[in-house]
Amino acid sequence: MTGRGPERIDYADIQGDILRAYGNDYERTSYMLAHIEHAPGGRAWLGSLLGQVTNAEQWTGPKPETTLNVALTYAGLQALGVPDSVLATFSDEFREGMAARSQILGDIGESAPARWEAPLGTDRAHLLVTINALTTELLEEKLKTFRAGVQEAEGVTIVHEQHAQLLAGVREHFGYADGFAQPAIAGVTPHRTLGGGVPEKEDKWRGLALGEFILGYEDEDSLVDPLHRPPDAPAEPLGRSGTYMIYRKLSQDVALFRKTLRDAARLYEDGDEEKLAAKVAGRWRNGTPLISSPDAPDPSFNPKDLRGNAFRYLDTDADGARCPLGAHIRRANPRDALGWKGLDDSGLLSYRHRIIRRGMPYGPPLPVEATDAGGGEDRVDRGLIFVCFNASISRQFEGIQTQWINDGNALHLGHDKDFLLGDSTTTDKMTIQGSPPFFLSPQPAFVTTRGGEYLFVPGHAALHFLAGAADRRAA
Amino acid sequence: MSNQAGQAYAFMAITPILEGEEKKLRAYLDGFTQETSPFAGLPATHFARWVILPDWVDDPSQPRQDHLGSEYLIFTSNFDGPLGSYLDELCRRPEAQEIWSHCVGAPKPATGHLLKAYLLHNHIDTGFFVAAYPDASVEKVRASLALRERLSAFAVRSQGMDPATLQSAFNAEFGG
Amino acid sequence: MSEESPPTAPITATGTASRNVDGQAIAITVFSSVKWFGRLWLPLVFWYANHFPKSTGTLARLSFIHFARWTLVRRIPYNGPPQQKEKLSYPRLFFESNFNGGWEEYIDAFSHILTSGMKVFWGTSYGFPQPLPTGPFKAYIKRNELEASHFYSAYPQATTTMVLAALDLAPRLERFKEQTSGKTAEDFAQDWRKFLEETQGSL
Numbered sequence: 001m002t003g004r005g006p007e008r009i010d011y012a013d014i015q016g017d018i019l020r021a022y023g024n025d026y027e028r029t030s031y032m033l034a035h036i037e038h039a040p041g042g043r044a045w046l047g048s049l050l051g052q053v054t055n056a057e058q059w060t061g062p063k064p065e066t067t068l069n070v071a072l073t074y075a076g077l078q079a080l081g082v083p084d085s086v087l088a089t090f091s092d093e094f095r096e097g098m099a100a101r102s103q104i105l106g107d108i109g110e111s112a113p114a115r116w117e118a119p120l121g122t123d124r125a126h127l128l129v130t131i132n133a134l135t136t137e138l139l140e141e142k143l144k145t146f147r148a149g150v151q152e153a154e155g156v157t158i159v160h161e162q163h164a165q166l167l168a169g170v171r172e173h174f175g176y177a178d179g180f181a182q183p184a185i186a187g188v189t190p191h192r193t194l195g196g197g198v199p200e201k202e203d204k205w206r207g208l209a210l211g212e213f214i215l216g217y218e219d220e221d222s223l224v225d226p227l228h229r230p231p232d233a234p235a236e237p238l239g240r241s242g243t244y245m246i247y248r249k250l251s252q253d254v255a256l257f258r259k260t261l262r263d264a265a266r267l268y269e270d271g272d273e274e275k276l277a278a279k280v281a282g283r284w285r286n287g288t289p290l291i292s293s294p295d296a297p298d299p300s301f302n303p304k305d306l307r308g309n310a311f312r313y314l315d316t317d318a319d320g321a322r323c324p325l326g327a328h329i330r331r332a333n334p335r336d337a338l339g340w341k342g343l344d345d346s347g348l349l350s351y352r353h354r355i356i357r358r359g360m361p362y363g364p365p366l367p368v369e370a371t372d373a374g375g376g377e378d379r380v381d382r383g384l385i386f387v388c389f390n391a392s393i394s395r396q397f398e399g400i401q402t403q404w405i406n407d408g409n410a411l412h413l414g415h416d417k418d419f420l421l422g423d424s425t426t427t428d429k430m431t432i433q434g435s436p437p438f439f440l441s442p443q444p445a446f447v448t449t450r451g452g453e454y455l456f457v458p459g460h461a462a463l464h465f466l467a468g469a470a471d472r473r474a475a
Numbered sequence: 476m477s478n479q480a481g482q483a484y485a486f487m488a489i490t491p492i493l494e495g496e497e498k499k500l501r502a503y504l505d506g507f508t509q510e511t512s513p514f515a516g517l518p519a520t521h522f523a524r525w526v527i528l529p530d531w532v533d534d535p536s537q538p539r540q541d542h543l544g545s546e547y548l549i550f551t552s553n554f555d556g557p558l559g560s561y562l563d564e565l566c567r568r569p570e571a572q573e574i575w576s577h578c579v580g581a582p583k584p585a586t587g588h589l590l591k592a593y594l595l596h597n598h599i600d601t602g603f604f605v606a607a608y609p610d611a612s613v614e615k616v617r618a619s620l621a622l623r624e625r626l627s628a629f630a631v632r633s634q635g636m637d638p639a640t641l642q643s644a645f646n647a648e649f650g651g
Numbered sequence: 652m653s654e655e656s657p658p659t660a661p662i663t664a665t666g667t668a669s670r671n672v673d674g675q676a677i678a679i680t681v682f683s684s685v686k687w688f689g690r691l692w693l694p695l696v697f698w699y700a701n702h703f704p705k706s707t708g709t710l711a712r713l714s715f716i717h718f719a720r721w722t723l724v725r726r727i728p729y730n731g732p733p734q735q736k737e738k739l740s741y742p743r744l745f746f747e748s749n750f751n752g753g754w755e756e757y758i759d760a761f762s763h764i765l766t767s768g769m770k771v772f773w774g775t776s777y778g779f780p781q782p783l784p785t786g787p788f789k790a791y792i793k794r795n796e797l798e799a800s801h802f803y804s805a806y807p808q809a810t811t812t813m814v815l816a817a818l819d820l821a822p823r824l825e826r827f828k829e830q831t832s833g834k835t836a837e838d839f840a841q842d843w844r845k846f847l848e849e850t851q852g853s854l
Contacts, residue, residue, distance in 0.1 A: 220784075221783075221784035221785055221786045222784065222786075223784075224783045224784045225783075225784040225786075225787070229784075229786070229787070231786065232786075266635075267634055267635040319852065340712060343709075343764070345763075348759075348763040348764060349756070349759065349760055349763070349764070352759065352785075394666070394755070395755060399753065399755065399756065402753060403752060403753055403756055409675070409715065409751050409752060409810040409811075409812055409813070410715075410752060410756070412714075412812045412816070412852065414627075414810070414812070414813045414816065415808075415810075415813075429627065429631050431851055431854060433851055433852075434848075434851075435848050436844040436845075436847045436848050436851075437630075437847050437848065437851035437854075438634070439630055439631040439634055441631050441632075441634075442631075477697070477701045483718065485718070485720050487720075487722060487745070489724070489727060489728070490730070491727075491730065491734040491735075493733075494733065500800075501800055504800035504801040505670070505800060505801070507801045507803075509673065509674075509803070509807060512801065512803045514803040514805070515803070518805075520803065520805055521717065521718060521749075521804070521805050522676065522678075522717060522718055522749040522802075522803065522804050522805070523802075523803050524678055524680070524747070524799045524800075524801060524802045524803065525799065525800050525801045526680050526797050526798070526799045526800060527797075527800050528682070528797060531682065531684065531743065532682065532684075532794060532795050533684060533777075534683075534684055534776075534777035534778030535778065536777045536778050537684055537740075537741065537777045537778075539740045539741075541684065541739060541740045541741060543727075543735075543737060544734065544735025544736075544737060545733075545734065545735065547727070549680070549797075551680075551720075551747055553717075553718040553749065578730075579730050579731075579733060579734040580730025580731055580734060593730075596728055596730070597728040597730070598728075599722055599724055599728075599745075600722070601720050601721075601722050602693065602694070602696075602697035602720070602721045602722045602723050603696070603697045603700045603701060603707075603720060603721045603722075604718070604719075604720045605707060605710060605711065605716065605718065605719045605720065606717075606718050607711065607714065607716055607717055607718070607811050607814070607815065608717075608814055608815060608818055611814075611818050613805045613806075615818070615821075616805070616806055616809070616814055616817070616818070617805065617806055618821070619814070619817035619818050619820065619821040620806055620809050620813065620814065620817045622817065622820065622821050622824065623813070623816060623817040623820050623821075623853070623854070626820060626824060626850075626854065627854045630847060630854055637840075638836035638837050638839060638840035639836040641836070641839065641840050641843060642836045642839040642840070645839070645843070649824065649828065650828075
């Protein structure tokens with residue numbers, strides 16, 4: 001290459017839970033959305049939180065009892081008095097906001113912003129505080145102090161709260177072990193490289209550039225640029241160490257999902273409900289990838305053992321006989337699947353569309369017996385608070401959503417959408433490749449978007465700047 | 476130079492727009508929808524477009540700047556040949572007359588074989604033309620797409636049918 | 652020449668102005684100014700590509716292009732006054748494509764997969780940055796891209812892979828009908844299973 005050494009990473013400046021997950025010891029997460037009435041009050045309140053914001057440095061002692069992180073919507077940045085000239089340096093899609101991009105994202109019908117939980121998707125959503133806690137008691141304590149702080153602050157109100165908790169077995173509501181496969185970042189999470197990085201020829205993998213996820217650092221493009229031009233980022237000092245965050249409350253119709261699999265399994269010769277569940281997702285419910293275990297889950301599969309994630313698709317499964325071409329994980333992270341045999345570096349069509357996911361389930365689990373009686377809905381809202389981080393919302397999150405989840409063209413599946421997520425009008429059929437193939441019929445959607453936001457996660461210096469930004473606004 | 480790939484033809488014409496008429500032309504072109512597009516009435520058309528070229532975009536690294544004396548209308552079409560009959564049909568369309576009447580040198584009225592001659596006079600030969608399905612006409616593409624949809628839907632709904640039901644359902648759907 | 656630029660249409664999910672979109676089909680129209688040796692080089696390239704179709708194999712395999720073309724515009728035909736006789740200091744390379752997928756994905760693919768192909772076509776254009784990194788290249792294309800005033804597709808909901816799948820299926824179905832005509836229901840059902848197995852990639 002060019003003889004440049006790796007960039008020094010300022011972990012203390014980057015907020016926590018982005019590069020490395022806080023981890024599953026944190027059983028509880030609360031997402032507190034605040035509205036800021038006027039800038040001085042908002043800044044003062046933000047200033048009062050600064051000392052509590054946890055960063056990306058590795059913990060040397062015991063884990064903190066709680067963690068706290070801050071993110072802002074475009075409206076939130078405006079509310080804090082960020083000048084227009086600086087606001088203009090944020091990405092277009094961030095400035096428009098998730099609600100304005102509902103057509104692009106497939107948030108239509110039941111998932112349309114008009115039906116979202118207020119004030120998600122409106123310009124009253126300003127500042128999101130994410131609090132993780134080891135236990136419920138610790139969470140309650142922290143929330144108490146937090147709310148007191150909001151009371152004391154001037155012109156700050158909590159306009160939306162979302163509480164989430166780990167489910168048993170670190171599953172999500174459809175029953176799948178989730179969240180353990182994440183991108184490998186060069187120099188940061190080298191242990192994830194096999195399987196989490198970019199698949200290269202001769203079975204090699206490499207980690208992704210930090211700048212794919214954190215602004216102010218070289219991304220994949222700048223790495224191949226002789227001039228090493230840095231990627232677009234908001235103006236200093238806001239850009240550096242920051243990232244964009246996607247927050248989506250996804251309601252899951254667990255009863256319908258179970259019923260669908262149960263009904264479909266009657267005609268499925270190749271296996272049972274569990275196998276169908278695996279075919280839809282691309283992994284067995286305990287996390288075993290279909291690619292490595294096409295016939296049965298591996299009971300010894302340990303999500304923490306990342307060797308289990310070191311697979312690719314083309315060499316053993318170009319036709320989808322093991323892991324269907326439209327399976328959820330194959331869509332969300334195609335690895336080498338978009339290329340074709342004989343093309344070196346088949347990861348090239350997917351490697352710039354990776355995201356770091358940090359969501360949490362919400363709502364109580366639906367007891368298994370509830371669906372045995374056939375159709376047992378309990379009208380309780382449950383689902384996933386989907387959270388992810390990336391340097392470019394449009395290229396990464398939206399790219400996945402529009403090209404791979406809500407459509408099938410890139411995967412040679414016509415317009416078939418992801419059977420698990422789909423869009424809210426109807427899922428399309430899903431073909432489970434095999435001898436013979438099996439088809440899952442179109443269904444009403446299992447997942448509905450109840451609200452969401454595009455947010456910016458500032459670095460520490462940027463947070464200080466935002467809190468202390470005094471009278472910079474022209475007017 | 477190849478204007479053809481299989482039975483598919485690539486045509487391009489570039490014609491100067493009468494001064495002061497660009498806005499009107501733009502507005503007219505903008506008004507077309509999928510249903511009202513003149514190409515909907517030219518069934519040999521796979522993909523076509525009208526693009527207005529206001530002026531050359533010069534790169535800063537060019538030693539000299541190049542400017543056009545007027546705005547130009549670019550017309551390209553990817554269609555099932557042959558060229559002659561396609562242009563004949565195109566030049567019969569009232570929209571074609573309306574559009575090219577805004578261009579310098581167009582016949583008055585801009586229709587029929589005179590319009591065709593005008594377009595041929597202003598055509599630019601293609602350098603390299605690539606077609607993903609060079610031997611499939613529009614009709615064949617559309618028919619195949621419709622059939623695929625029906626076949627796909629049938630595959631889903633016939634799942635689990637016993638052989639006799641399957642066979643009669645197939646025959647009912649596809650005539651066998 | 653018109654003073655005001657036309658209002659730009661909103662950017663769609665596909666990453667380009669809505670006038671460049673018809674259903675699933677996306678139009679891209681680009682002109683670039685060509686250096687003097689492009690006058691010699693490009694006709695050679697065209698000749699080679701036309702005579703050795705295998706040389707453009709990867710382009711075809713990318714399977715999100717319906718139709719695409721490159722043309723070297725050396726002169727603008729003259730129609731008499733009031734048209735000005737256009738004198739081109741530089742020939743212009745015209746590129747048009749009809750494709751699917753997001754604009755960004757499309758350009759990414761070109762940049763990564765057709766890196767040498769890109770240089771062959773655009774290497775003689777002024778200001779052409781290398782295909783990689785994609786950022787400056789995308790910016791280059793955006794600068795030189797024209798927005799269509801009207802773009803039409805005869806089958807707007809169909810992507811290239813769908814068309815290819817459909818064209819593959821149609822004759823297979825015909826053959827299946829022939830082969831199974833008059834067979835017993837049991838045999839038919841068996842043949843149908845086999846048929847599904849063979850065609851599952853196109854459904």
